[in-house]
Amino acid sequence: MARLSAVPLGAARRLAWAGGLRAFGRLTDESALGLHERTADQLVEVLGGLRGGVLKFGQVLSVYEAVMPPKVSAVYRGRLAALQEAVRPEPAETVERVMGDDVGPDWRDLFAAFDTGVAAAASLGQVHRARWAADGRDVAVKIQYPDARDELLGDRDAVILAMRMFTSLMAPQLDGKALAAELMDRLAEELDYAREAEAQRAFRAAYADDPDFLVPDVLLQRGRVLVSEWVGGTPLARVIEAGDQHERDRAGLLLTRLMLSATARCGMMHGDPHPGNFRLLDGGRLGVLDFGAVYRHEPGTPTPLERWTDVHLAALDPDAGMADALRRAGFLRPDVRADEARLRELFLRSGAPAFTETFRFDGAYLRDALDGITASMPVGLSVAFPPGAVHAQRALGVGIGVLCQLEAEVPFQAEALHWLADDRPGPPGPDRRALTPPGA
DSSP states (O other): OTTTTHHHHHHHHHHHHHTGGGGGGGTTSGGGHHHHHHHHHHHHHHHTTOHHHHHHHHHHHHHHGGGSOHHHHHHHHHHHHHHHHHOOOOOHHHHHHHHHHHTOTTGGGGEEEEEEEEEEEOSSEEEEEEEETTTOOEEEEEEEOTTHHHHHHTTHHHHHHHHHHHHHHHOTTSOHHHHHHHHHHHHHHTTOHHHHHHHHHHHHHHTTTOSSEEOOOEEEEETTEEEEEOOOSEEHHHHHHHOOHHHHHHHHHHHHHHHHHHHHHHSEEESOOOGGGEEEOTTSOEEEOOOSSEEEOOTTSOOHHHHHHHHHHHHHOTTSOHHHHHHHHTSSOTTOOOOHHHHHHHHHHHTGGGSSSSEEOOHHHHHHHHHHHHHTHHHHHHOOOOHHHHHHHHHHHHHHHHHHHHTOEEOHHHHHHHHHOOOOOOSOOOOTTOOOOTTO
16 A cells, blocks of 8 residues: 555656646647556555555546547556456465365355355455355355455555655645545455445345345455345446347346445445446346445434435526535535635536436546546535545545446436435525426
8 A cells, every 4th residue: 555655646646747736738639648547557566565555546547538539548457457466366275274264174064065266356355156055045255365454554654655745745735644544445345245234234134135136145254255136137337348238228227226225225325336236137136245334324414325316406506606515514624715616617517417307427427527637626626525425435436437437428417406405404405306407
């Protein structure tokens, strides 16, 4: 993690050399190919010894390929392939040792069959396929890497310091130390399989017998081992690569519904919605996997989605004060002044999916949103995410990126109205039922 902290600092230096913050607007342009190549080379150097870092980088890259020209994404994809080739799974003897230490010396008695070959890689562990002896069900056995905790948390203070320094240069309005501490605390939660099992059981209970979603049952959790039902189906990455439009739209609708409904239904939000964590099942349901990264909402307070809805609705009302709306939502400090017109433009772009009955997510929308952020960079940097909202905001951003990869056409407005337009008490603000753009 200490080496990972060097990546944004190095990128910032190269961006300054290329012309300052305005260079952010060229990151999706092939004319910046040399900049991308130098950044990718540094990522190889930094990520080379970090197994989890390689996988996290691959997940982020896969989401944002929707906005990159093929020549640009190929630069990163080539470097990533070399990194992944260098990553080796833990050998069978290590698996035996972890299972014996955490489950017990007779752990094999729990399984009718156990495949020591790796079925999938997680950021901090690996997954094996097995058959549960008690009832013959196929199961996924998730085993944490023995050194994952030391690798992830050993340099916590250094990461916080690096992010604090970087934030003070790029966005002095933000509390870099608090944001970094929040990030590290959320990453540390992914090491806690007992906490993950608790979240998975809560999601399963909330979506029990749901016609749209399948959350696998937890059969066993001990120490660094988590055993769940095996979920088949078509990986979302395959739908993105080769699915027909019906499959894309169905997956997009269900991903949207999960993002918008989870906090209302179980007080949590899936915190890592990259394509590897979802399966489109026969019959049209969405299988939902991996609950290590989960946003837990504090009861009795507005959810991040509700806060963002209020802000986007204020953008639709020429008489509403954007700065006031952001302050009510906790995203703008009282002492920070901001350009109302630029703020309104920024949120009209990002809120486009909610302003029409049906919205098509694609790379053009993502590029337009990024262009809006670039054009309003000083304004955007004045928006100070409260540390407690960072995790949810990251999840929403990745989820929107996946919708754009799917190129899905989604009735986003109806879903938002269904799950967010309620009569919750709170400070006065715009009517959240009025998701209608000016002049419509």
